[in-house]
Amino acid sequence: MSNLAAAQRVKIARMPGRPGTIDFVHNLFTDVFVCQGDRLCREDPSIFGAIARFHGKPVTVIGHRKGRNFEENMKCNFGMPSPEGYRKAQRLMRQAEKFGRPIITFVDTPGAYPGLEAEERGQGEAIASSLALMSSLTVPVVTVVIGEGGSGGALALAVGNRIIMLENAIYSVLSPEGFASILWKDASRADEAASVMKLTADDLYRLGVVDQVIPEPEGGAHVDPRPVYAAVDKAITRHLSQLSREKDLAAHRYQKFRAMGAVREEKET
Amino acid sequence: MQPLFRSRRDRLDRLRRQREQAVEAAAKRSDVPAGGSQTCPGCGRECQNQELVKTEYVCPHCGYHLPIGAYLRLSLLLDPFTFQELWPSLTAPNALEFPGYEQKLAAQREKTALSDAAVVATGKLDGRQAVFAVLDSRFFMGSMGVAVGEKITRGVEYAQKHKLPLIIFSASGGARMQEGILSLMQMAKTSAAIERFSQAGGLYISVFTHPTTGGVTASFASLGDITLAEPGALIGFAGPRVIQQTIGQELPEGFQRAEYLEEHGFVDQIVPRREMRQTLSQLLALHRKGVLHR
Numbered sequence: 001m002s003n004l005a006a007a008q009r010v011k012i013a014r015m016p017g018r019p020g021t022i023d024f025v026h027n028l029f030t031d032v033f034v035c036q037g038d039r040l041c042r043e044d045p046s047i048f049g050a051i052a053r054f055h056g057k058p059v060t061v062i063g064h065r066k067g068r069n070f071e072e073n074m075k076c077n078f079g080m081p082s083p084e085g086y087r088k089a090q091r092l093m094r095q096a097e098k099f100g101r102p103i104i105t106f107v108d109t110p111g112a113y114p115g116l117e118a119e120e121r122g123q124g125e126a127i128a129s130s131l132a133l134m135s136s137l138t139v140p141v142v143t144v145v146i147g148e149g150g151s152g153g154a155l156a157l158a159v160g161n162r163i164i165m166l167e168n169a170i171y172s173v174l175s176p177e178g179f180a181s182i183l184w185k186d187a188s189r190a191d192e193a194a195s196v197m198k199l200t201a202d203d204l205y206r207l208g209v210v211d212q213v214i215p216e217p218e219g220g221a222h223v224d225p226r227p228v229y230a231a232v233d234k235a236i237t238r239h240l241s242q243l244s245r246e247k248d249l250a251a252h253r254y255q256k257f258r259a260m261g262a263v264r265e266e267k268e269t
Numbered sequence: 270m271q272p273l274f275r276s277r278r279d280r281l282d283r284l285r286r287q288r289e290q291a292v293e294a295a296a297k298r299s300d301v302p303a304g305g306s307q308t309c310p311g312c313g314r315e316c317q318n319q320e321l322v323k324t325e326y327v328c329p330h331c332g333y334h335l336p337i338g339a340y341l342r343l344s345l346l347l348d349p350f351t352f353q354e355l356w357p358s359l360t361a362p363n364a365l366e367f368p369g370y371e372q373k374l375a376a377q378r379e380k381t382a383l384s385d386a387a388v389v390a391t392g393k394l395d396g397r398q399a400v401f402a403v404l405d406s407r408f409f410m411g412s413m414g415v416a417v418g419e420k421i422t423r424g425v426e427y428a429q430k431h432k433l434p435l436i437i438f439s440a441s442g443g444a445r446m447q448e449g450i451l452s453l454m455q456m457a458k459t460s461a462a463i464e465r466f467s468q469a470g471g472l473y474i475s476v477f478t479h480p481t482t483g484g485v486t487a488s489f490a491s492l493g494d495i496t497l498a499e500p501g502a503l504i505g506f507a508g509p510r511v512i513q514q515t516i517g518q519e520l521p522e523g524f525q526r527a528e529y530l531e532e533h534g535f536v537d538q539i540v541p542r543r544e545m546r547q548t549l550s551q552l553l554a555l556h557r558k559g560v561l562h563r
Contacts, residue, residue: 112487114507114515119525122535124486124506128460132492135461136468151444152456152487152506159457173444173453173484178511183446197449198365207364209450254461258422260454261415266358 004168007191009200010176012168012220013147014110019225021048021063021106024146027229028236029054029061035092041121044085046076046109047157049092054104055237060096062089062157063106066147079148080113083126086156090133097137102240105157107145110175112153127156134159135257136250140243142236145169145201145210146221151178161246161253162239163209165201166228167216171209172199209260211239309333311501325542334499334542336479338381339388339403342438346401346546351393355400356423360384361415361448370447373409383408385416386441389424391433395550397557399436400428404485406440413485414445418455421489425462425473434472434553439490443483456488463492472556474549477504477527477536491535495552497545498527498536 004012012018025032029052036043048065051058066072066079096103112123134141134156143160149171165171174182176190179197198204201213214231221228246252306315311333321327325345326335337345343352363370378384386408390401402424404411413421421437428435444452463473475493477486480503487506498504505512505525513520523529530536540548 112506114511116512116516116520116524119505119507119512120533122491122533124504125491125535127456127487127506128489128491131457131460131488132464132467135457136464151453152484155453155457156487159461171450173446173449179446196365196367199450204450207450209454254465257454257457257461260458261361261418261448261451262364263415263419264360264362265356 006170006194006197006200006203007176009168010170010190010194013170015220015222017222018147019221019228020068020108020147021065022068023225024063024106024144024229024232025050025052025061027225028233029059030056032061035095036088038084038087038091040087041084044082044088046079046081046113047085047089049088051101054102054240058099058101060092060101060103061106062092062103063146064109064154064157066108077113079109080111081109081153081156082113082115082118083121083123086112086126086130089157090130093133093137097139100139102140102142102243103137104236105141105143105160107143107149107154107158107169107171108147109150109153110148111150111178112156127152130156131159135253137253138248138250140240140246140249141253142239142243144232144236145171148175150175159253159257161243161249161256162211164212164214164232164235164239165204165210166214166221166232167201168220169201170194170199171201171204172197307335309335327542332500332541334479334501336406336440338407339383339405339438342403343388343390343392343401345542346394346549347390347392348394348396351398353391355389355391355427356420357388358384359416359420361419363447364415364451365447365449367447367449373447377408381405381407385409385414385420386411387413387417387420389420389427391427391431394436394546394553397434397550397553399434399553400424400431401436401438403438404440406442406480409445410442411440411485412442412445412452413455413459413488414448414452415455417445418452418458421455421459422462425459425466425489429466429469429471432471434474434556435466436474436476436549437489437493438476438478439481439485440478441481441483441485441490443485453484456484459489460492463489467492467494472553474552476540476545477502477530479503482506482508496536497538497540497548498530499545500527500539500541502527504530504535 067076141160176193180189180193181187309328312331477498
């Protein structure tokens, strides 16, 4: 694994040419049927959803979408979902549960959209109920963090039985800019924040938050994405096969997240 | 006396003593200032602390609900001598080795006499046993790190195991920055526990108090069967400052206040502090069967 500083990885993770959810969908799945709309309010293009085949078997695919050019970026709100996006994701997860389809999610968002309408329509509730729903699914869920894993907006698609992360992807409680601005009242200290936040794939693997790190070619996945697609394909296949032997996938997921974060306690008499 | 009875009596005595000690300790840690006065953030007028004790820290001039600490909150709700704190010594290590975090924690502990930002207890409200969790905004702005996430989760699991209703008072700036990704994971952990509890038929009443934002709004606080809020409480996912920066315009009057959330369908009722106990009692009575039958 290459030896880049956290701040450099943040830059690679955000690079415009980096493979996004749509690229992974085109290269890993066949027979893709795109599903749109939350059935309550509107279609939010910043979350992509589809039924597709993975090695011939039907699965549900959900992922953040940033868009590949400026026009698409605008349409997708630069990958920052509104509550409608999360409610669409929930609808598709319930549907996957109904038909017994495994769920593959791709995480790539700076965070949930911090806007007026998003608050008005319950951004907090939308994320909370996504977490609750994902935790209780009885179908296997495999999450791949491919770019930016920003805050609750990322986690809302990431309560998986397995969490895979690309080498140069990042995953954190807040963007380094937001972190620096909250703790030091100075967003320009983002690089310094990145270095102490433990947001690289390597850090998260050591903390037990991710299960597998997928190596990228020198310079990042955009330089030559093909081996990355192949490695992610292989990883998802392996994890789905392991999870198929798991009896209670909801309990498995519960225990996985239950164990995150060690505590200390004085012995009570 | 039969040895069996004697050992049982000793055990009960021991439990009683423990409970009394817990109440005493809580009273010692109580955050009620004895004399003096403070300025109401709502209307700017001086309020005598002696007067505020009687009004449950609601401004007698304008009705502003001043933030109150966790133990004071519990003392306003629980029947006398029923308070039993759960896992009071639980803390989390500095897992990310964040520079200066331990010193900051120590200073906050010194200042507030809390071990971290959540107090979890079991006790009776109008004779009905329940599990209570209260976030204290004086400790790191009530932010959720591993200790808060673990205590809330254990509280939910305890309620499920003992078939008790669960009441959580939230007041939080969101995820604790210094514990980074592990704080974020507490959102999934607590939400998963609430979902399990819900599927088992447990009653969960969530009460938003001022202010509740970020990762707490986006996890357990938004998952209540019944959702209440104190008047005027700021409730949201993103903070008002961040939203203002994003959209580049002034926010409307009353934006993200409890009344605004009620209007937009996210709160069942706004309940003034002095009616909270009675409202909770009514809700517990209405759900007596629902909590126990599964």
